[in-house]
Amino acid sequence: MGDGGTLLSGEHLGSRVRGLVSPQAALRPQLSGSAPQGPLAGWASRSQAPEYLLPPHPQAGAEDGMSQAPGAQPSRPSVYHERQRLELCAVHALNNVLQQQLFSQEAADEICKRLAPDSRLNPHRSLLGTGNYDVNVIMAALQGLGLATVWWDRRRPLSQLALPQVLGLILNLPSPMSLGLLSLPLRRRHWVALRQVDGVYYNLDSKLRAPEALGGEDGVRAFLAGALAQGLCEVLLVVTKEVEEKGCWLRTD
Secondary structure (H helix, E strand, C coil), X not given: CCCCCCCCCHHHHHHHHCCCCCHHHHHCCCXXXXXXXXXXXXXXXXXXXXXXXXXXXCCCCHHHCCCCCCCCCCCCCCCCCCCCCCECHHHHHHHHHHCCCCCCHHHHXXXXXXXXXXXXXXXXXCCXXXXXXXXXXXXXHHHHCCEEEEECCCCCCHHHECHHHCCEEEEEEEEEEEECCEEEEEEEEEEEEEEEECCEEEECCCCCCCCEEEECHHHHHHHHHHHHCCCCCEEEEEEEHHHHHHCCCECCC
């Protein structure tokens, strides 16, 4: 679960997370296999080369320089997918959209402390210590990796969304609550990641048992249209700093 929360200004957000983690430190391959030390322990337990800092290729295989044995069948893509635990959907959405386990509950709590260092009751997470992180935590986490986030204006037609320029999407939408097998007449906010892997977009909702294939661009646009039609859905684009600055996440043709 995750509340959208009150959005901090970019300047305030940047001042709170500046120095928390550098892109180089967070994304450096762990060649020795040792865990990160200090306050960032748990942030990148199995960090790899940051391929997600570039828009994903629409196809993979021999055309990308990968050789295959004659007659070999192309292997199915490996899709990283974290399942729901406690109210950690924001953490799961971050790791799912980045396609590796970079963040933990401890890392998210550390970000909360940096965002509100003088607050006894932190406004960016649940008072129960179970998660329920707001949008500022997600934005700060991605900013610490050198990435940027852009709110999608629901008034724009989805045809203007330049999906090849977008690394992934994080949705905040209403989700029914349940107690065991009993459905409750309550709805909470929930963070969900969408990501392209080898030309196929996947719904990586942590409440799903497995990733849900959406297909190509038409499939993900149809999914977004359905979610936005609910009226309570917000869409956050995850892009590189360069894409954010140039505004090329938006098609102008």
